[in-house]
Amino acid sequence: xSGVTQTPKHLITATGQxxxxxxxxxxxxxxVYWYQQSLDQGLQFLIHYYxxxxxxxxxxxxxxSAQQFPDLHSELNLSSLELGDSALYFCASxxxxxxxxxxxxxxxxxxxxxxxxx
Amino acid sequence: xxxxxxxxxxxxxxxxxxxTLSCTYDTSENNYYLFWYKQPPSRQMILVIRQEAYKQQNAxxxxxxxxxxxxxxxxxxxxxxxxxxxxxxxxCAFMAPEYGNKLVFGAGTILRVKS
Numbered sequence: 001x002s003g004v005t006q007t008p009k010h011l012i013t014a015t016g017q018x019x020x021x022x023x024x025x026x027x028x029x030x031x032v033y034w035y036q037q038s039l040d041q042g043l044q045f046l047i048h049y050y051x052x053x054x055x056x057x058x059x060x061x062x063x064x065s066a067q068q069f070p071d072l073h074s075e076l077n078l079s080s081l082e083l084g085d086s087a088l089y090f091c092a093s094x095x096x097x098x099x100x101x102x103x104x105x106x107x108x109x110x111x112x113x114x115x116x117x118x
Numbered sequence: 119x120x121x122x123x124x125x126x127x128x129x130x131x132x133x134x135x136x137x138t139l140s141c142t143y144d145t146s147e148n149n150y151y152l153f154w155y156k157q158p159p160s161r162q163m164i165l166v167i168r169q170e171a172y173k174q175q176n177a178x179x180x181x182x183x184x185x186x187x188x189x190x191x192x193x194x195x196x197x198x199x200x201x202x203x204x205x206x207x208x209x210c211a212f213m214a215p216e217y218g219n220k221l222v223f224g225a226g227t228i229l230r231v232k233s
Contacts, residue, residue: 002164033220043209045220056218088161094219105151105219109163 003027004093004110012116018079021113023091025072031055031094032074033107034066038087049074050096081117088112120145122212124224131200132232138185139195139227141210148172150214152186152193153221158206166208169193200231 003026011019025032034046045058049068060066063081068074078085092107121144131137143152154166169177169186176184181201185194197204210224 002162031219035221042225043221043223045222048218048220056220058220090163092163092221103168105213105215106153106165106168107213107221108165109155111160111162114161 002108002110004091004108006089006091006110006113008113009111010114010116012118013081014118015081015083017081017117018077019081019115021076021078021089021091021115023074023076023093023110025074025091025093026108028095029093029108030072030096031107032068032072033092033094034060034074034076035090035092035109036087037090037112038084041087043090046076078115083117086115086117088114120147120212120214120217120222122210122222122224124208124210124227126227127225128228128230130230130232131197133200133202135200136196136198137200137229139197139208139210139229141193141195141224143191143193143210143212145191145212145214147214147216149216150212152184153211153213154182154184154195155209155211155223156204156206157209157226158203163209167195197229202231202233205229205231 005024030051046060048056091110095104152169156164181198207226211221
C-alpha cells in the first residue's frame with residue numbers, strides 16, 4: 001500500500017457525460033500528479049499540482065481539468081467524455097519536487113481509477 | 119524532448135534464475151532521476167528502484183539492482199532469484215527537475231516468471 005488513495009476504483013459512464021476522479025496523497029506529500037494509461041498511448045503525464053498551485057501541464061485535453069484543495073487532495077474532472085477517454089487514471093504524490101534528492105522527488109502511485117466510457 | 123526506450127516487449131525467465139531488462143533514454147540534462155516501476159496484474163504501479171544521475175554507484179534493493187551507464191544513457195534492471203510474484207509489466211521512467219518533475223515512461227516490458 002503506497003498510502004495514496006483514489007476513488008472510485010471503477011467508473012462506467014456514457015459518452016458526453018462528466019465525471020470526477022478523486023485522489024488523496026500520502027501524508028506529508030505536497031505534490032500531486034495525474035497520469036493516464038491507455039492501450040494506444042501508454043502512460044502519459046497529465047498535470048502536476050504543488051500545494052494547491054498548478055505547476056506543470058502535459059498532454060491534457062481542454063475537456064479535462066484538475067485542482068488541488070487546501071487539504072491537499074486533488075480532483076480530476078473529465079467532461080464531454082468520448083470513447084477514447086476510456087483508460088486507467090493514476091494519481092501519484094511526492095514530498096516536494098523542489099527538494100529533490102533523498103527520495104523526496106520520488107512519486108508513489110495510487111491504485112488508479114478505471115474509466116470505461118460506453 | 120526526453121524519451122525512454124524499452125526494446126524488449128516481452129521476456130520470460132525460470133524461477134530462481136536471473137533476468138535483465140533493458141532501458142535507454144535520451145536527454146541533454148545532467149540532473150535527473152531514473153526509476154523502475156512494476157505493474158502486476160492488479161494494475162497497481164509499484165516503485166521497484168530509483169537512481170540519482172549524479173551518483174555513480176548503482177542502486178540496489180534486495181534482489182533488484184540496476185546497471186546505470188550515464189555516458190551510454192542506459193539503465194538496465196537486474197532481477198536475481200526470480201520469483202513467481204515478479205511476473206508483471208516493468209516500466210522504466212525518467213524525471214528531470216528542469217522539465218517539471220513529470221515522469222516520462224517507456225513502453226514497458228512484460229516479464230513472465232515460469233515455474
